Amino acid sequence: MVCKTAETVAIGTACPNCGCEDAELVRRSGWWGQPTERVACRHCGREFTRAAEPPAETEDTPCTVFPRVACPRCGSKQTRVTSTRAALRWHSCESCQRPFKSLER
């Protein structure tokens, strides 16, 4: 799996792609003396890097948690976010291969 995503976010923060906090640790490493975690988001499948040192001004950035959604047709949670617009997200179900959308409340 080739991933060119280069975002670095603070450890403990959500996925920069979809806002999901459910990420799986791929590997832990040090980057110029700074501990980093390479994680893969279970929600959108993208990989990104977390660093112990939070980037500047993150404390003022509002953060929301996106719930993991299940496919309304087959109930599968093997879904990925294909697009987002404000509170609306479009998903693609891996099980039944059908698209659906969700609205953040």
Ligand SMILES: [Zn+2]
């Ligand atoms: Zn994600």
Ligand SMILES: [Zn+2]
């Ligand atoms: Zn489905």
